[in-house]
Amino acid sequence: MSIGLFEMTFSIRELGPNDLATAQQLFEMWRQEDNVTKPPPSSETLLRLLSRPDFHAVAALREDEAIGGLTAYELEMYTEAATELFVYEVGVATAHRRQGVGRALIEFARNLCRSRSLSALYIPAMADDARAVAFYQATGLKREDVAWFIQEFEDNL
Numbered sequence: 070m071s072i073g074l075f076e077m078t079f080s081i082r083e084l085g086p087n088d089l090a091t092a093q094q095l096f097e098m099w100r101q102e103d104n105v106t107k108p109p110p111s112s113e114t115l116l117r118l119l120s121r122p123d124f125h126a127v128a129a130l131r132e133d134e135a136i137g138g139l140t141a142y143e144l145e146m147y148t149e150a151a152t153e154l155f156v157y158e159v160g161v162a163t164a165h166r167r168q169g170v171g172r173a174l175i176e177f178a179r180n181l182c183r184s185r186s187l188s189a190l191y192i193p194a195m196a197d198d199a200r201a202v203a204f205y206q207a208t209g210l211k212r213e214d215v216a217w218f219i220q221e222f223e224d225n226l
Contacts, residue, residue, distance in 0.1 A: 081128070081129050083177075089116060123143040124143075125141040127174060129173065137174060139157075141157060
């Protein structure tokens, strides 16, 4: 899918195992944007993920530069005969925000759900991240107030 907005053309496509370099570029862009200091995953880990049919890495590309993307996992439900899409991360490089890239990524996720007969699309956002909450609401997604609980196991990282 190619989209032209505000005199900027970009394409959106799902990445596979042959797109390791593009995936690494996308994930490194996110690491820099989020000031992540942990080492990136190995090429072997990324190749394993990119080969999984239930993992989706989607890149927004301007020419050969990753300017945004999303990652998502299909979750098969045990409570009913349904599979849902859980979007783990959505991110657009600061210089490319407010140009339709994020909206195009959300629409790609919606189309993925339709094409794969997935029953729901979930995207978490921190409740105090007003920019993200406003963005998702502006795309027509419905907000649900859910409390998440987490325990990290640093020794396992």
